[in-house]
Amino acid sequence: MSARRIFTRPARIAAVAPYLWMSLFFLVPFVFVLKISLSQTAIAQPPYLPVFDLASGWQALVAAFSALSFDNFRLLASDQLYIQSGLRSLTVAITATAMLLLIGYPIAYAMARLPRRWQPVAMMLVIVPFWTSFLIRVYAWINILQHDGLLNKILLALHIVSTPVVWLSTDTAMYLGLVYSYLPFMILPLYATLAKIDPALLEASADLGSSPLQSFWLITVPLSLPGVGAGVLLCFIPIVGEFVIPDLLAGSDALMIGQTLWLEFFTNRDWPVASATAVLLLVILLLPLLIYDRFQRRQMGRA
């Protein structure tokens, strides 16, 4: 027991460097996002007003503070573009996450059913694509989906279609890209909970007269819910803010909120509106996190 106390102090010292780093480069930047979301666009360097300058004295600081306003958020609320991109992000993320769950669950289930010594191999095979570049994986699909790409060639050769189908710049291509890129994030947490389920429970349920399907619904599915929650969250949150996949695979008529932010920042050079969009995106993301937190608390309370 006393040994444990000695452990603690070096551990606390170990926390100092990462603590400072994350505070400076993760926490503090949000203060800037918030501040600039309340600023005005200016043709200047940096392109926003007011600029806080501690050297210019108290009066100037007060003046700068009173110049902050909610105008950008009023713009977000009144302009259809932002509302629609927010709604589209939510729709796309919900649809894609549902597809991921439907596809990922059977794969994770099959992995958990493999003989023990094969399971790490299967896990490795699922993880490896996650290590190869995100951009490359999206690009690989452009190769396949383009007008005279492999998919159209195969479909034409099999006489399933008579003229090449337009795949690129459609929502179909975007969903394909999303499911492809996020599949490992869904499979791994699901597999982790499914592999932990004691097979004796299923045997007991079978002994008591359940059909395999009944056992699956009554035992496997409820026990795997924590993995479902983790997988859904791991996919849903980044997909809401996704930029690369919709930008390269979907059409340009409907934008997701990450694309709107990108457009405001890089094309319109409107940093304050981009920051306000970031704040909006954060608020959208807070909701599922709170739901998940409550869900987990309830689970813990039950245990």
Add this chain to the structure above:
Amino acid sequence: MNARPLAQMSRFNIATLAMGLAFLYLPIVVLVIYSFNASQLVTVWGGWSLRWYQSFFNDQAMLAAAAMSLRVAAVSATLATVLGTLAAVALTRGERFKGRTLFSGMLYAPLVMPEVITGLSLLLLFVALGAERGFWTVTIAHTTLTMCFVTVIVQSRLGGLDRSLEEAAMDLGCNPVRAFVAVTLPLIAPAIAAGWMLAFTLSLDDLVIASFTTGPGSATLPIRIYSEVRLGVKPEINAICSLIVGSIAILIVAASLASKLSSGRGQNAAPM
């Protein structure tokens, strides 16, 4: 008890697994095959050739971007490994300290935070600090993101270790730091190595955060690839992507061999 012969796995399960893995791997295989295509048209097969690799190695702008990416990845992965390992030690060994919840929150949030937010917020910080944008700003941004992944990997390994080994070393007269370095560090070395590699590949891969935090004239490889891809598929991009996939595959094989060699000493292999 759990071991079932493969024959007992239902056909449905085997088919699902096979289709899932095929879905994950086929696009990459197609990409690699087409990178050896001799034809100028990306979609017409013109026989095997290395000409697109040649044209990559003659493309000065692309090579400069690749060099920039490799430098950023090496430096940021090393920083992230040091910081992430320290954070993992603090989280598993420090029982309770002030701000522990905030600390773990800050370490887990970037894992799911949309990259556009991380990128934008870091850029605004750098601008407010008056930092010149380029190599170091991208490196700092990547370190911030990837150290969280290192923390998760090292933490899961540390959590599974038997603490009595460390305690025994201290009973034999080691101070806690020495016991950690002599006993624990060699045991978690595979996880640290895996963490470094993951940080390296994540940094090499990142487009969004790098786009926000880099300055004029210092584009990374993904930024170059992205601007080319937006203009359409080019055979040269196939070659570059295949080179990246190939080097990552070599890294992974090397890592799994290394962890296999060292797993004789540890209890179980690193989770990744």
